[in-house]
Amino acid sequence: MDATEPVSESRAGRRAAREERRRHPVAPAVAHERHLTLVLATAAFAVLLALGTVADHVLGAAAVAWGGIVLAWGWPELLGAASRFGSSVVIGLSGVLAAAVVALTPDEPYLRHVPVVMVAAVFGMFFHQLIRKDGRERLTQSVAVTAAGLALATTAAAFVPLGRTSDGPQVVMVVGLALALSAFADLGAPFVKARRWMLPVAVAIGFFVGGIAGLVISDVGVLAGVVLGAAAAGLAHVLRRALGALDPIRGMRGQITAGVASVLVTAVPVYVIARALVG
Numbered sequence: 041m042d043a044t045e046p047v048s049e050s051r052a053g054r055r056a057a058r059e060e061r062r063r064h065p066v067a068p069a070v071a072h073e074r075h076l077t078l079v080l081a082t083a084a085f086a087v088l089l090a091l092g093t094v095a096d097h098v099l100g101a102a103a104v105a106w107g108g109i110v111l112a113w114g115w116p117e118l119l120g121a122a123s124r125f126g127s128s129v130v131i132g133l134s135g136v137l138a139a140a141v142v143a144l145t146p147d148e149p150y151l152r153h154v155p156v157v158m159v160a161a162v163f164g165m166f167f168h169q170l171i172r173k174d175g176r177e178r179l180t181q182s183v184a185v186t187a188a189g190l191a192l193a194t195t196a197a198a199f200v201p202l203g204r205t206s207d208g209p210q211v212v213m214v215v216g217l218a219l220a221l222s223a224f225a226d227l228g229a230p231f232v233k234a235r236r237w238m239l240p241v242a243v244a245i246g247f248f249v250g251g252i253a254g255l256v257i258s259d260v261g262v263l264a265g266v267v268l269g270a271a272a273a274g275l276a277h278v279l280r281r282a283l284g285a286l287d288p289i290r291g292m293r294g295q296i297t298a299g300v301a302s303v304l305v306t307a308v309p310v311y312v313i314a315r316a317l318v319g
Contacts, residue, residue: 071285074230077292078280081299083220085110089199089303090216097203100212101143104200104307107300108135108193114297115192118288121185122178126168130186134161135193142200150201154194161190196304198311207259211268211314214253214260218246218269219276219303226280239277246273264317271309276302 085107093100112132116124134157141153165186169176176182202208225242228234250269254260260268280302288294 068285068287070287070289071281072229072235073290074227075284075289075295076227078284078289078295078299079223079226081296082223082276082280082302083299085300085303086216086219086223090213093199093203093212094209097200097209098143100203100209101139101197101200104196104304105136105139107196107304108132108139110300111135111189111193111297111304114293115189115301116185118283118286118294118297119185119188120181120286120288122182123168123172123174126172127165127182127186127189130161130164130168131189131193133164134158134190135196137161138194138197139200142197150204151198154197157197158190158194161194162187165190192301192304196307198307202311202314207318208314210257210259211264211310211318214250214257214265215268215272215306215310217253218249218273219306221249222246222269222273222277223280223299223302225277226284229284238281239274242277243270243274246270249273260318264313267317268310268313271313272306275306275309279305 085103089100089103089107092103109132112128112130112135115121115131116127121127137160138154138157141157142150145151145153165183168186169179169183199212202212222242222245225238225245228238228241246269247266248269250265250267250272251262252265253269254262254265257265280298283289283294283298283301286294289298
């Protein structure tokens with residue numbers, strides 16, 4: 041009986057510690073630092089994507105492909121993948137191919153070949169693991185990191201069809217403005233009282249910027265503008281905050297990657313909302 045008591049106490053202690061962390065989560069110190077490069081990278085890429093899409097759908101596709109390359113450059117390091125070069129190659133190729141395939145598809149549905157790219161990317165991901173010569177350490181983590189990067193890089197191609205519809209470029213412009221301006225809500229991270237309000241502020245900025253832009257750009261409209269702006273701003277902020285808790289975010293590469301990723305992650309919701317509210 042005495043031999044089992046320390047084990048029971050240890051288990052009880054671990055349960056109590058888990059419950060305490062659940063009730064009072066403590067973010068690492070890096071999450072409370074000001075990451076100005078992250079904010080500027082988000083704003084710059086959002087504006088670049090919007091201007092490219094408005095100018096021509098090919099330029100919009102090029103901006104999405106460039107985002108995939110930037111993601112490949114920094115994503116494996118940011119999330120600590122064991123085999124970074126191979127993961128970068130697979131993510132970069134999938135992002136470029138997905139954007140190119142959508143841009144070259146002659147008619148609707150423009151996204152019909154993206155699943156083929158995604159399947160090929162998954163095969164490439166596992167083939168990369170098979171040919172690793174480092175003993176495949178941290179295999180599960182490496183696969184998870186690469187799969188997340190593939191998901192972001194390939195689904196970002198949902199921005200490309202918007203450049204090929206009558207009102208799509210205006211939608212991307214509204215979203216780009218909302219993403220660019222709402223990113224500045226992240227600057228409240230160093231202030232304890234401001235942290236809990238960062239997400240609501242980001243959503244509110246996206247809401248108002250989207251509404252004003254939708255009012256000015258009548259093809260989009262106020263209703264679609266506020267929904268697009270608020271949804272994109274909130275989703276992008278959540279991803280930046282999650283990635284902002286990782287130690288590599290202190291470096292310029294990590295911040296640029298996280299900023300670009302926060303824009304790319306909004307592609308599918310923006311596409312769906314635009315099809316439903318704008319047409």
